[in-house]
Amino acid sequence: MYVADKWKDYEVIDTGGGEKLERWGDIILRRPDPQIIWPLAKETQEWSSTHGHYHRSSSGGGNWEMKKPVPERWTLNYENLKFHIRPTSFKHTGLFPEQAANWSWMMDKIASAGRPISVLNLFAYTGGATVAAAYAGASVVHVDAAKGMVQWAKENIQLSGLADKPVRFITDDVFKFVQREQRRGNRYDAIIMDPPSYGRGPSGETWKLEQSLYPFLESCMSIISDNPLFMLINSYTTGISPTVLRNMLSMTMQPKYGGNITAGEIGLPITRSGLILPCGILGRWEA
Numbered sequence: 001m002y003v004a005d006k007w008k009d010y011e012v013i014d015t016g017g018g019e020k021l022e023r024w025g026d027i028i029l030r031r032p033d034p035q036i037i038w039p040l041a042k043e044t045q046e047w048s049s050t051h052g053h054y055h056r057s058s059s060g061g062g063n064w065e066m067k068k069p070v071p072e073r074w075t076l077n078y079e080n081l082k083f084h085i086r087p088t089s090f091k092h093t094g095l096f097p098e099q100a101a102n103w104s105w106m107m108d109k110i111a112s113a114g115r116p117i118s119v120l121n122l123f124a125y126t127g128g129a130t131v132a133a134a135y136a137g138a139s140v141v142h143v144d145a146a147k148g149m150v151q152w153a154k155e156n157i158q159l160s161g162l163a164d165k166p167v168r169f170i171t172d173d174v175f176k177f178v179q180r181e182q183r184r185g186n187r188y189d190a191i192i193m194d195p196p197s198y199g200r201g202p203s204g205e206t207w208k209l210e211q212s213l214y215p216f217l218e219s220c221m222s223i224i225s226d227n228p229l230f231m232l233i234n235s236y237t238t239g240i241s242p243t244v245l246r247n248m249l250s251m252t253m254q255p256k257y258g259g260n261i262t263a264g265e266i267g268l269p270i271t272r273s274g275l276i277l278p279c280g281i282l283g284r285w286e287a
Helices: 097-111 128-135 147-159 174-184 209-223 242-257
Strands: 010-016 019-024 027-032 052-056 062-066 074-078 081-085 118-122 139-144 167-171 190-193 198-200 206-208 230-235 260-269 276-286
Touching: 074 097, 081 128, 081 147, 097 128, 097 190, 097 230, 097 260, 097 276, 118 128, 118 174, 128 139, 128 147, 128 190, 139 147, 139 174, 147 167, 174 209, 190 209, 206 209, 209 230, 209 242, 230 242, 242 260, 242 276
Parallel strands: 027 052, 118 139, 118 190, 139 167, 190 230
Antiparallel strands: 010 019, 019 027, 052 062, 074 081, 198 206, 230 276, 260 276
């Protein structure tokens, strides 16, 4: 288990009954979480006096019930990295705090490489990993199909004082982008990917992680440099084991480059119970 336990501005206060109580800076939010199948030990006043409570709809989706005034957006700090936070209509806030375990790891890898490192961040969302890699000194290409998420990532880079760093933001279909990079002969020392469980390509192609991840990982092998630093795969797809990611990296990266592979769950500490909230899985190959 890789636990993001160095946060000061973020906290999982309590969990139970399918929900988590979180502190995002000074803002307290209550959100559903499918991993929380245990009961709530005690519904304290803190649970009922949140700034916002996201209610799932039985027909899909859901909505926020805002009980106290909340800024349109606010800033969260992780060490020297800064991020804009905003409750979205689909439950999320623009940041996955558990990924801090990966940010710290990749910053150490990049900073200690002793050479220029080029990073490709695929399915890059609002750029948590992009900010971390740029802060550590890498040049970064950030790719996501959602224009709004790419704009959010640009703002996070500026917020962290990294606007002068070599970061390219690209709004594009990730699969098409990788194919073009193959044709152009562009290569990267590190690749980060956080693929969705399901999705559709620009021509209606269906992406299903169980069927598409391995072929996609194989296609990325042609844009890895001759002296790669790391490959990181994140997944939030229910039912996929960390060993699956380990096996895939063992079949692709290790035969060509050697190196080491680690895989496991990623999580966050729960203050009230002392337990760990599982939040997804990761697979890491490193030189």
